Amino acid sequence: MALGNCYTCIKYLMFAFNFVFWLLGCAILGVGIWLRADESVADFLKESSKMDTLYALAYVMIVIGFVIMLLGFLGCCGAIRESQCMLGAFFVFLFIIFAVLLGFGIWAAASKDSFREYTEDMLEEGVNKYYTDDKQRAFMDSTQNYFKCCGWDKGADDYEKGVDKGAPLSCESGTYDKPCNDEFFKWVENRLVLIAAVAISVALVLILGMAFSIILCCAIRDTLA
Structure with a gap:
């Protein structure tokens, strides 16, 4: 026709x-x-x-x-x-x-706010279970090496709470002073922003x-x- x-x-x-x-x-x-x-x-x-x-x-x-x-x-x-x-x-x-x-x-x-709490809990658990859980130790070692950070909130001091062994080697013997929380959240946030931008843009199209x-x-x- x-x-x-x-x-x-x-x-x-x-x-x-x-x-x-x-x-x-x-x-x-x-x-x-x-x-x-x-x-x-x-x-x-x-x-x-x-x-x-x-x-x-x-x-x-x-x-x-x-x-x-x-x-x-x-x-x-x-x-x-x-x-x-x-x-x-x-x-x-x-x-x-x-x-x-x-x-x-x-x-x-x-x-984003709920993910900030989510990442904080994740890192805190990783620090608390660093010497008792192999997966948590691998996670924290990789995170600390990747972001050049230590612990989750107070740097190497996070490992002193109830743990006799102190900060691990992945903290580079104390040279990584900044905590991992902010850097890790920024990494997650960047990906959330990308997802949101792509999804909303296509929805408008x-x-x-x-x-x-x-x-x-x-x-x-x-x-x-």
Whole structure:
């Protein structure tokens, strides 16, 4: 069937949008894979089971990126074939992804304070269990070497609380004076900001895609009337 010149233009704009949309899906997928495969995570955070949350965020982004890539393909096919069914399904899925991404981005941006408490608890536990838990010792050694810090709040003094052995060698025999809490939180915060920025940006772009799909569906319906 043939659409009017205006609607034909919208059809190809829809196709172009979905190609860009597919590229955005690739970008989200890439960010998720990067977060999961980040060498700094692998080097010193894998020893802590409490970092499952950050890994979970990475897996969510991988899944969302893959779904967006599939939706981009669906939208392209719907636009070229002028299929109301495919375009309607595209709109519904876009709306669901929009709601998820927007909520996900807002949550990541607003949860910095809770993550500060989370990282403080993690480091405090690592210090308290340094000489009794092999995983906590590996986690703290890697963290202290990576950030060139010691302890979690008061530097080497944190290891003096109820422990006779004092600060470990990973504190470089006292040369790392600053506590790890601020540096570690900044590391986590930077990744939360990246997640929030990507999620909210893509969510805003989806509004354009939903508008295009509605306009094109209406155009196709009018030609069938």
